[in-house]
Amino acid sequence: MDERTEQLNRAFAALADPTRRDLVARLACDDATVGELAEHYDMSLQAVSKHVKVLGEAGLVTRSREAQRRPVHLDADVFDLMSKWIERYRRQAEERYRRLDALLAETSGDREQHTETEAS
Amino acid sequence: MDERTEQLNRAFAALADPTRRDLVARLACDDATVGELAEHYDMSLQAVSKHVKVLGEAGLVTRSREAQRRPVHLDADVFDLMSKWIERYRRQAEERYRRLDALLAETSGDREQHTETEAS
DNA sequence: TCTGTCCTCAACTTGTTGGTTGAATAAACG
DNA sequence: CGTTTATTCAACCAACAAGTTGAGGACAGA
Structure with missing residues (x-):
């Protein structure tokens, strides 16, 4: 793999x-520390720290260090990778839907089927 | 929720x-039955059936029925939803990066900071 | 160096997921 | 009706994920 x-x-x-996803939404507005983020959730600070770690391992966020603070900030690169993956198949799915639609319109409006059996 | x-x-x-994701890639080319899909994987047909079920519950694929065959086909709608979610934050992350970049360039190249503290 | 603050690591519990095998269902065909 | 083909359901297991609590590490300041 x-x-x-x-x-x-x-x-x-x-x-x-x-x-x-909510953490991502917050970080899109501004960088924040784990402590600041944790205030908004009904769970332990450690749990939030773990979530941030997962986002980090996924490459979605990075950390820096300024004094004691270790602010988290969003990184666009992996979002880009995901976006491209999804867009590719979204487009293909739509394309195939459009063609099926056109085919149905044709075979119902026009009774001859043009012997197009090889739909591959 | x-x-x-x-x-x-x-x-x-x-x-x-x-x-x-591989199933999605195959289905983007053409609809297929669980049996056809399963041929490409080193796992039981039941396992593939389960994967297709998960895709179905996610709204990424739908099933139809023609004789004994229950072909699976890709549906673009949820891809669209995901794409919009990701694009939103990708854009914000890039935007914030650009602004930071500009700020750094400015404060290093030009020593005055224009008192633009209100980055909102 | 001691202290306080911020954060992470470790261990544990509980629920979910991805795979297995064997039995059951559904529809077409003889 | 019985058989074949295609698919799913059910029970099980191992691995993983999300949360908890408690202890520990890193750094700034006195």
Whole structure:
């Protein structure tokens, strides 16, 4: 399994959790520390720390250090990777839907089927 | 937790598995039955059936019935939902990065900081 | 160096997931 | 009706994920 595949595994898995998607939404507005983030959730600070770790391992966020603070900030690169993956199949699914639609319109409006049995 | 949130939970979780992403890739080319899909994987047909079920519960695929065959086909709607979610935060992350970049360039190249503290 | 603050690591519990095998269902065909 | 084909259900297991609590590490300041 190549690294890109594992990157996508981790990224999708990370965003499958609503708490982590909410963290992403907050971090999109501004960087924040684990402590600051934790204030908004009904769970221990350690749990939030774990969630941030998961986001980090997925490459969705990075950490820096300024004095005692270790602010978390969003990184666009993996979002880009995911976006491209999804867009590709969204487009194909739509395309196939459009063609099926056109085919149905044709075979119902026009009774001859043009012997196009090889739909491949 | 609203329905849209749960939809995203299931969709991201579904795509976190490489086998299921591969199924999506195959189905993007053409509809297929569970049996046909299973030929490509080193696992039981039941396991593939389960994967397809997960994709179905996530709303990523739908089933139809023609004679004994129950072909699976890709549905674009949830891909669209995911794509929009990701794009939103990808854009915000990039935007924030650009602004930080600009700020750094400015404060290093130009020593005055224009008192633009209100980054909102 | 001691202290306080911020954060992470370790160990544990509980629920979920991905796989297995064997039995059951559904529809077409003889 | 019985058989074949295609698929799912049920029970089980191992691995993992999400939360908990308690202890420990890193750094700034006195």
